[in-house]
Amino acid sequence: MALDWDVLLDGVSIKEQIESFQITESKGAYARELTLSAADPSFYDQFDFLIFPQLRVEVKTKNGDVWVSQGMFYIEQPPVSATPDSTLSQGVWGRSETAKAGPPFAVKVSKEWGLDTTCHAIMTEMAGLCGLSINFEMDDYTVYAGSYAVESAYPIDVISELATFAGGYVGCNTDGELVIRNNVFHPAAADHTVTDIDIADISESIEYPEWGNRILISSAGSESSTSVELTVLDDSDCLPADGISTGTIFAFVSDQDGAIADNTMVHWTCEDGITLGSTDTPTGEYLMSGGIYNADNYHKVTVEFLIKSVVGIWAYTDAAHENNYWDESKTGCVFEGNEIAVHDPFTYCDQTLVISYITEGCAVNTVTAGNTAFDVSVTAECAGASATMDIKLGNICACGSSLNAKMSGNGVCFGNCAQVLAWATINNRPVISVIYNTRRTTIKIPEI
Numbered sequence: 001m002a003l004d005w006d007v008l009l010d011g012v013s014i015k016e017q018i019e020s021f022q023i024t025e026s027k028g029a030y031a032r033e034l035t036l037s038a039a040d041p042s043f044y045d046q047f048d049f050l051i052f053p054q055l056r057v058e059v060k061t062k063n064g065d066v067w068v069s070q071g072m073f074y075i076e077q078p079p080v081s082a083t084p085d086s087t088l089s090q091g092v093w094g095r096s097e098t099a100k101a102g103p104p105f106a107v108k109v110s111k112e113w114g115l116d117t118t119c120h121a122i123m124t125e126m127a128g129l130c131g132l133s134i135n136f137e138m139d140d141y142t143v144y145a146g147s148y149a150v151e152s153a154y155p156i157d158v159i160s161e162l163a164t165f166a167g168g169y170v171g172c173n174t175d176g177e178l179v180i181r182n183n184v185f186h187p188a189a190a191d192h193t194v195t196d197i198d199i200a201d202i203s204e205s206i207e208y209p210e211w212g213n214r215i216l217i218s219s220a221g222s223e224s225s226t227s228v229e230l231t232v233l234d235d236s237d238c239l240p241a242d243g244i245s246t247g248t249i250f251a252f253v254s255d256q257d258g259a260i261a262d263n264t265m266v267h268w269t270c271e272d273g274i275t276l277g278s279t280d281t282p283t284g285e286y287l288m289s290g291g292i293y294n295a296d297n298y299h300k301v302t303v304e305f306l307i308k309s310v311v312g313i314w315a316y317t318d319a320a321h322e323n324n325y326w327d328e329s330k331t332g333c334v335f336e337g338n339e340i341a342v343h344d345p346f347t348y349c350d351q352t353l354v355i356s357y358i359t360e361g362c363a364v365n366t367v368t369a370g371n372t373a374f375d376v377s378v379t380a381e382c383a384g385a386s387a388t389m390d391i392k393l394g395n396i397c398a399c400g401s402s403l404n405a406k407m408s409g410n411g412v413c414f415g416n417c418a419q420v421l422a423w424a425t426i427n428n429r430p431v432i433s434v435i436y437n438t439r440r441t442t443i444k445i446p447e448i
Contacts, residue, residue: 057072106154122158268379374394
């Protein structure tokens with residue numbers, strides 16, 4: 001009987017580059033693990049460990065005339081063997097497709113199930129969030145309204161906990177599906193028989209299940225399934241009390257599942273002292289144009305708000321926007337939440353960047369300052385949920401001041417000169433005709 005094996009990378013055999021492989025499956029593990037040992041040093045050139053792992057490797061085994069797929073695997077990192085004298089990597093390590101249910105692939109979930117449902121329904125919902133299928137070898141049970149909730153949990157954590165409540169555990173199969181299996185507490189037959197005279201001691205204790213005797217305690221506040229969060233653009237919660245200055249304020253709206261709520265009307269109110277541009281505005285998309293950020297590392301940058309699509313990422317010094325780091329056609333150009341990853345590395349790990357992107361689920365309004373210096377509250381309300389923030393008018397203590405400078409060209413070299421533009425704010429308002437002394441010169445900020 002013929003025995004054989006093969007390893008495919010992007011559908012092409014790389015068996016000649018592989019010395020050996022090992023696939024590990026453990027009870028309670030939601031993904032199978034693959035370790036490939038390389039026989040060819042050029043093997044590593046096919047993987048970029050600086051980008052998000054891709055589902056690229058398939059392992060096949062042959063028993064007789066039939067080839068059997070052992071599943072698709074992500075390649076996540078090289079296993080390292082370290083000694084006091086050396087550090088050696090002999091291959092790569094990764095997990096099967098079901099790894100998508102946990103970190104670093106899955107997004108955390110916060111939710112309370114407010115209607116009667118079932119264990120299988122919740123598990124299927126969690127698997128669906130990750131693009132996975134799920135099979136059940138465990139009996140279903142009812143989850144009553146308001147009796148189960150999670151906060152900032154990965155989908156696999158929810159699935160594992162629900163399985164544990166019924167004495168089950170999570171596994172997987174070679175088809176890339178999650179499988180909920182039963183623990184066998186009552187075997188059909190005994191392996192050994194012990195008579196009474198052989199028993200030296202016996203004791204018992206009660207173990208109460210986590211699922212039993214639960215009481216839901218909720219606050220007396222709003223029971224709305226909608227949440228509202230207020231924020232401002234360009235620090236416009238600090239305004240001078242001059243009767244003309246304006247600021248932009250956003251209300252981000254999401255439902256109980258954390259999903260963005262577009263085309264939803266938001267009602268605005270405020271205290272006396274400021275004027276709102278509108279009393280009702282709908283949620284939708286908004287272009288965040290030309291924001292300045294510093295890279296987190298060579299391939300990642302974080303912006304302020306949730307991202308629906310990315311327009312462009314440019315170096316701060318690229319005023320003409322000739323080199324856009326964002327290219328959806330390139331592997332590794334992805335975004336999740338408010339984080340963006342790119343394929344081509346930035347010049348510096350903390351490079352200053354100019355980013356334009358589109359956010360969603362936000363209602364936009366404007367506020368116009370009054371002439372009296374005090375703090376004024378603004379409230380946004382939607383579907384029974386509300387949020388309030390203070391707009392500080394003429395509050396120098398809370399808002400402070402700033403002094404900035406920018407040099408033209410690439411800097412000052414011996415024998416040359418460069419222009420320096422300096423600007424200052426007090427209470428988020430431009431400062432005009434104030435003289436500042438530096439160590440070697442005096443800078444006067446003129447009226448422009």
